[in-house]
Amino acid sequence: MTNRLQAIVLTGMSGAGKSTAMQAFEDFGFFCVDNLPPALMPRLIDMAEHASGKLSKMAFGCDLRGGELFEPLLMTVQEIRDRKDVTVTLVFLDADDATLVRRYKASRRRHPLSMGGRLLESIQAERQKLAGVRQAADVVIDTSNLSANQLKQELSRRFVEHAVRLPVHVVSFGFKFGVPLDADMVFDVRFLPNPHYIDHLRPYTGEDEPVYNYVMQWPQTQSFLQKAEEMLDFLIPEFQREGKSHLVIGVGCTGGKHRSVAVAKHIAAHLRDIAVVDLTHRDFRRED
Template identity: 80%
Template sequence: MTSRLQTVVLTGMSGAGKSVAMQAFEDFGFFCVDNLPPALIPRLLDMAEHASGRLAKMAFGCDLRGGELFEPLLQTLKAIRERKDAEVQLVFLDADDATLVRRYKESRRRHPLAQGARLLESIQEERVALAAVRQAADAVIDTSQLTANQLKQELGRRFVERVMRLPVHVMSFGFKYGVPLDADMVLDVRFLPNPHYIDGLRPYTGEDVPVYQYVMQWPATQEFLKKTEDMLDFLIPEYQREGKSHLVVGIGCTGGKHRSVAIAKHIANHLAQAADVELTHRDFRREG
């Protein structure tokens, strides 16, 4: 092996945000398994080691819902740490009693230890049961004052080597074929002069130099691009702060062959400086 498998074992108080955290690790590219008996972790690490496309990052959620199956957690972690192929971190999510009570009241879910006892008593019982695990944790994160997005940002800061960039999908399309259903934002460039009416340009697309240059030559195009790029430069960091996982920008003209393709290409090139950009042209191969 050339590198050790990054492994995060996530546990903590029920209601402290483990489901949110597991979703965050999935977004970070980890292979995730929730509510896993700790004894199965070494088997999954073995499977990852021998997989043809070896997994580089794994996150496992383990908690008291497993009952007796949860008890070997610390012994299992000790054994895993002796392996040379995996780097393991135990993360404990916590929150104060008042916050946990409030979250359970809001969600109307039953505490896993509740068997006729009051909610607060169940929380306190769980806290006692997890005291040794909390003490052994490599990281304890108090989520009492954190929103779901703030928790995701905190986990990203701790466990993701590079800064996560917002995935942006820029898609050109033709209005005559319908607006993309998954578009978060739709820009209409049908106000620009149409190369379709230029005999020498009609057979080409906005990916071809003659059409691209034709679309870009107009003052209206340059002003539109400046305003659009300024808007997107402002929005993308704001979307990231609010926890948006991806952004789809649809750019449409009549047939999706000339103007929208050229504009989408230009905007995608601009956004590549700050986001992970994918560019597609939905309709530029259509005839008619």
């Protein structure tokens, strides 16, 4: 093989952030399986390598919830290391006892080793059981002082070779049909001259050259696009830095056929240099 599969085996203390980390790896494009008996990892890797759409990145979550099934973890990791087609990294998430107690009290969840005793005793028992795994780990991350977003950033820094570009969905729409429910921000372009009132332009949409050129010819259109796109150029990296996994930008005019379509098309083309962009015209086929 020329390209080795990247496998992350994620374990650690209960309450140290494994669920958050697994969600982060999923956002990074990893195929993720949580609460997996370690003995099944080689079989899943084999299945992934023989699948028609071959996977290149996998993340497995394993912890003491598996009971006896968790015990072969280190032996299985070594078995995977011996393969020439896989690069495996054992990641251990940790946090101090006070932080784990606070998180468990806030979540009101039961500790997996709780047998009716004190929470702190369960945490200390788990720490003792996992001491060997922690010592064998390739990477140990202390999450005591990390927020969910900071943990995601730390994982990205360590395990994502190239920055994952933010998925951005640009959707044009007509205000008379309602604002998209999932829009994170909305631009209202009803202030622009309306091609609807030009007889020979009315049948076309903003995707058609005559209407697109009509909308783009106005100084106010160019001024608006300059300001809007400068703002988005600033916001998108900031949203991504704060852990946002996707962004929906609505562009609306009255009927969603002419002005919003043309402007959305221009904004989407502009953003393709910094984001993974999807463009949808929600209402441009509707009847007036």
